[in-house]
Amino acid sequence: xxxxRDKLIAEAEVLVRTRGYAGFSYADLAEAVGIxxxxxxxxxxxxxDLGLALIAAYGKKYDRALDEIWRKxxxxxxxxxxxxxxxxxxxxxxQGCLAAAMATEIGILPERIRxxxxxxxxxxxxxxxxxxxxxxxxxTIRDDVSxxxxxxxxxxxxxxxxxxxxxxxxxxxxKDTLSAxxxxxxxxxPPGPVNRRQPAGARRARL
Amino acid sequence: xxxxRDKLIAEAEVLVRTRGYAGFSYADLAEAVGIxxxxxxxxxxxxxDLGLALIAAYGKKYDRALDEIWRKxxxxxxxxxxxxxxxxxxxxxxQGCLAAAMATEIGILPERIRxxxxxxxxxxxxxxxxxxxxxxxxxTIRDDVSxxxxxxxxxxxxxxxxxxxxxxxxxxxxKDTLSAxxxxxxxxxPPGPVNRRQPAGARRARL
DNA sequence: GACGCACTACCTTTCAGTCGGTAGGCAAGG
DNA sequence: CCTTGCCTACCGACTGAAAGGTAGTGCGTC
Numbered sequence: 001x002x003x004x005r006d007k008l009i010a011e012a013e014v015l016v017r018t019r020g021y022a023g024f025s026y027a028d029l030a031e032a033v034g035i036x037x038x039x040x041x042x043x044x045x046x047x048x049d050l051g052l053a054l055i056a057a058y059g060k061k062y063d064r065a066l067d068e069i070w071r072k073x074x075x076x077x078x079x080x081x082x083x084x085x086x087x088x089x090x091x092x093x094x095q096g097c098l099a100a101a102m103a104t105e106i107g108i109l110p111e112r113i114r115x116x117x118x119x120x121x122x123x124x125x126x127x128x129x130x131x132x133x134x135x136x137x138x139x140t141i142r143d144d145v146s147x148x149x150x151x152x153x154x155x156x157x158x159x160x161x162x163x164x165x166x167x168x169x170x171x172x173x174x175k176d177t178l179s180a181x182x183x184x185x186x187x188x189x190p191p192g193p194v195n196r197r198q199p200a201g202a203r204r205a206r207l
Numbered sequence: 208x209x210x211x212r213d214k215l216i217a218e219a220e221v222l223v224r225t226r227g228y229a230g231f232s233y234a235d236l237a238e239a240v241g242i243x244x245x246x247x248x249x250x251x252x253x254x255x256d257l258g259l260a261l262i263a264a265y266g267k268k269y270d271r272a273l274d275e276i277w278r279k280x281x282x283x284x285x286x287x288x289x290x291x292x293x294x295x296x297x298x299x300x301x302q303g304c305l306a307a308a309m310a311t312e313i314g315i316l317p318e319r320i321r322x323x324x325x326x327x328x329x330x331x332x333x334x335x336x337x338x339x340x341x342x343x344x345x346x347t348i349r350d351d352v353s354x355x356x357x358x359x360x361x362x363x364x365x366x367x368x369x370x371x372x373x374x375x376x377x378x379x380x381x382k383d384t385l386s387a388x389x390x391x392x393x394x395x396x397p398p399g400p401v402n403r404r405q406p407a408g409a410r411r412a413r414l
Numbered sequence: 415g416a417c418g419c420a421c422t423a424c425c426t427t428t429c430a431g432t433c434g435g436t437a438g439g440c441a442a443g444g
Numbered sequence: 445c446c447t448t449g450c451c452t453a454c455c456g457a458c459t460g461a462a463a464g465g466t467a468g469t470g471c472g473t474c
C-alpha cells in the first residue's frame with residue numbers, strides 16, 4: 001500500500017515520460033491517481049515542486065540500479081550491457097527517459113529542475129567512466145577507448161536510441177544500436193587469464 | 208523579405224526546439240513574429256497544421272544538407288563528420304533537434320505529426336546506411352561495421368549527444384562523444400590505393 | 415485539540431480556436 | 445475608367461475549456 005505521495009510520483013513519472021513536462025496537467029495526474037486536483041497541491045504545492053521531486057526520485061532509482069550492476073559483475077562490457085538494459089526496459093514499456101523528456105524543454109524548465117536533470121546525466125557519465133577505466137584495467141574493455149569520451153558517448157547513444165526507437169524500430173532497432181556499440185568496446189582478443197583478475201566466485205549480470 | 212508564413216515557420220521552429228511542442232503557444236509565436244494571434248490561424252488553422260508544416264520544413268532543410276554533404280566528398284568518415292556538424296551547429300545555437308523534441312511528446316502528438324517525425328529519423332538512418340556501405344567499399348570506413356546497425360547508432364548517438372550536451376558540456380562535451388564515435392568507424396589502416404575502387408565518374412544520391 | 419489529508423468550490427490566467435469585419439490587390443465587364 | 449466581386453492578409457473581440465493555484469471545510473487519528 002504505497003502512500004499517496006509515492007503514487008503521485010509514480011504516475012507523474014509515467015506522464016512525463018510519455019508526454020513531456022509541459023504535456024501533462026494536475027488534472028491528468030489527479031485522474032491517474034484517483035484523487036482531486038486540489039489534493040495534489042497538498043503534497044506538491046507547485047508543479048515545480050513536483051518536477052523537482054520527480055527528477056530526484058528518478059535519479060535515486062537509477063543510482064540503486066547502477067549500484068546493483070556494479071556489485072553483480074566486474075566485467076566492463078557486461079556492466080555496460082546491463083546499463084543498456086535499463087533503457088531497453090523503458091522502451092519495452094513504451095516510455096522514454098524522464099531526464100531526456102525534461103531536457104528537451106530547457107527553455108521553460110525552472111532552473112532547479114534543469115540542475116537536477118544535468119546532475120542526472122553527470123552521474124551516469126561519471127559512473128560509466130569508472131566502469132570503462134576499470135574494464136580497461138581488467139581486460140574486459142578495449143584498451144584504446146578513452147573512458148571520459150566513451151562514457152559520454154554511451155549515455156548519448158542510449159538516450160538517443162531510446163528516443164528514436166520509441167517511434168521507429170522498437171526493441172529490435174534498439175538492439176541494432178546496441179550491437180554496434182558493443183563492437184566499439186569489446187576487446188579484439190578475449191581477456192587472457194593473465195589479465196583476468198576475476199574473483200573465484202563467478203557472477204553473472206542480469207543484463 | 209520572407210513572407211509571413213515562412214517567418215511563422217522559422218520562429219515556431221525555434222520555439223519547439225527550445226521549449227517543446229506543448230511548451231509554446233500561439234501567443235508566444237505571435238509575439239515572436241509580430242502579428243496577432245488570430246492572424247496565425249489564417250496561415251495555420253490548427254496547431255496540428257503548424258506542427259505538420261514544421262516537421263516537413265525541417266525535414267526538407269535536412270534533406271538539402273545531406274545532399275550537399277553527399278556531393279562534397281566521397282570519404283565515408285568525412286561524410287559522417289559533416290553530418291555530425293549539423294548537430295553541432297544546433298548545439299552552438301543552443302537549440303535541440305526539432306524531431307527529438309517532438310519525439311519526447313509521443314503521448315500527446317497528433318498521429319500525422321508522429322509519422323512525420325518517424326520519417327525524419329528513417330531518412331537519416333537510410334542515408335547513413337548508404338554512406339557507411341559506400342565508405343566500406345572505398346576503404347574510408349572500417350570494414351567490420353554493419354551499415355544498418357551503425358547507421359542507427361550514429362543517429363542515436365548524435366541525437367542523444369545534442370540533447371545531453373545542451374545542459375552538460377556544450378560543444379566541448381559533444382566533441383568527446385564525436386571522437387569516440389569516430390574511433391569506431393575509422394579503418395585501422397588508412398585506405399590504400401589498392402582498396403580504393405571508386406569509379407571515375409563521381410556519383411550522387413538524390414535523397 | 416492539533417495535525418494530516420482529502421475534499422468542494424472558486425480564482426485568475428492562458429490556451430486553442432472562432433467570429434465578423436477591414437484594407438488592399440487584381441481582374442472582368444460595361 | 446470605374447465599378448463589382450473575389451481574393452489574401454490581417455485585426456479586435458470573443459468563446460469555452462483547461463491551465464496552475466487558493467481558501468476554507470470536514471474528518472479521522474495520534
